[in-house]
Amino acid sequence: MKNKLRVLRAERAWSQADLADHLGVSRQTINAIEVGKYDPSLPLAFKIARLFAMSIEQIFQDEDVARAAE
């Protein structure tokens, strides 16, 4: 699953550890989500969306849908 987490984090000048603290998860989890190695649970996805005041779909994009849109 593609996501804009790295961009959103960079816009706020947050480190992975900063974002991890905001979300109550480990830095490793943030890194795994950013590089697409781990898809977050729905509760964590909602938490991320709330933190950035966006919808889940604005942050996460299904790779098949993204490929079709290209």
Next chain:
Amino acid sequence: MQQTKSQPRSRPQLVMYGGLIALFALGIAVGLVDEAWLARFATESPWIVIGGCLLLTAFAIAVSAAYMRGIDELAQRAHYIAWYWGGSVGLTLLLFLLVAWPALSQVVDVEALTAPLSRLYGEPGGEFLGGVVASILALTLGYFGWWVVYWLRKT
């Protein structure tokens, strides 16, 4: 620029770390106790030893629950995956040993293979205990190996 501070450790995390350290210390302490004295004490006061072991088991389960509550979802998932796949593979290897044992005993030195467990054989039910230890080893090694691979791949 918005800065954040590290959050203090939550209560479940404090219980988790405290419990893990206590379990580790208990394991070391039991390992340091004289084996002959321990065997004599178990013979003379079996109910105290059984009660103590039950308390230790309950404590270990409570610490495990606190540990799982204290870690985040990726770490939890690593444990679930490792227990399922590592544990299943470990058990399957034991099943292979069970089924293939008559043939294996023709081509490998069975006595050498089971030597680490053979010191249990003098005990009542010793061969059963040997099987229990072998099962724990297979599950733990499978679990640990799978966990390491999963964690390194994801992080």
